[in-house]
Amino acid sequence: MENVIEVRGLCKTFAKKDFSLRDLDLTVPKGSIVGLIGENGAGKTTTLKCILGILHRDAGEIRLLDGAPGAAAVSQIGVVFEDAYFPATLTTRQIERILQGMYKQGWDSARFQELCRQFQLTEDKMVKDFSRGMRMKLSLASALAHHPRLLILDEATSGLDPVVRSEILDMFLEFIQDEDHSILLSSHITSDLEKIADSVAYIHKGQLLFQKDKDELLESYALIQCSAQDLARLPAEWIVHSREHAFGRETLVRNPEQVRQQLPNAVFGKADIDIIMQFFTGRDTK
């Protein structure tokens, strides 16, 4: 399958922040939505910035739409950050003229206006007068109006109400319908990713723990409740992390089917992305 993003062995160190991305691999296949998850400060935004060429990488290879990160590639990409990064006094109409001046022939005014109508963005209203949801819609309209092949979204749905989020997620699904468009989406809202992502990449403390097909990921872990003695019967590599609370012991395990055979009396529960993240993070903080 053709990849629109290929990251191999990406390294980036911030000496002052005492943080580094280490040997990170990531792929975004054409026609898919890849969700990037990880706790705050895990390195999601740094990864996206390296892919876009905003940050200079220390080592590793990045291929973006069959080329290196740079001006040629970004003209085919739409980027949405966690807020609209336009000066507060600009109006929607002014933003359109500004972006038209940058994308030139690539800019589709009719598409931008159509999106503004759809999002109910008033032409003469200033950015500062928009709600956060409206600002995100403005960012999205700006990112889509030049018909990008790839969308890169950094926490684009955070802080939005469920109605707006659902609307935006529908747009993302619509965007990849023709299987020629792709999305790399970093988000803390794992329920969004469960709804729309084809695969999930988990970054933890600057390292990629896994990138897996979403369904395969959800099937390959389970949350079980059993005693410590029962747990001791499982091979150590099957156990991600176990924690004890007032109502018993919860453990995230790999290979649920095999665990079920080994521990038929254990209570099995579904491990969603949130649970998987919590337990992987808990494993390293215990």
Next chain:
Amino acid sequence: MKGLFLKDWYGLLGMYKKNLMLVLVLYAALSLILNMPFFLFMTPWLLGFYTLSSFSLDESCRWNLYARTLPVSSRQIVGGKFLLAISWILPGTIYAGVVGAAVCLLHPGETLASDMAVSSVVVGVIAIDMISILLAMTFRAGVEKARSLFFLIFIGFFLIIFLGGQIGMLDDAGLVAVLASIAAFPLLWALGVLAVAILIPVICFFLSCRIYANKEF
């Protein structure tokens, strides 16, 4: 580059339009009433400083990060700022020349309207050069630090001249020698000054491009 240019113009006018109009009217009125046309020489400088505020606007909305995701090169981003500065200083220079000449005509005295116009051009060129240096400093250190540093250098420069005069290091003989040299080789001096005036923004532009290309947001 057109988009970058528009972004800064819209941003600055949206933020400072009323303030700017008030200043221009006030300067004209004060020059006229007090018969002080030289007061207007502040205008090119003032407009140049307004353009530096576009950096503050960029910083406040994290525009620089967003700009890196748009199809514009770092050279275009830097070039946009230099063009913006020139596009504000030039009208300021014309304003100072025209209004200053008008004040001279309304209050006939020692200063000729033509002298006022020529002086405005000289002030405008100096403003472009100084703002170019400030732009390079701003790309390097950010707008607030660059402004403070620039004023410190400016004050330091005049302090050296003042103290030099006080302790007799700078005497009239030096000035007389320079004036004599200008009188002897006027074309050479004119070309030299012109070359320096053009070279300063060019050097500052290339320096700024280099600084900006290495920046991370």
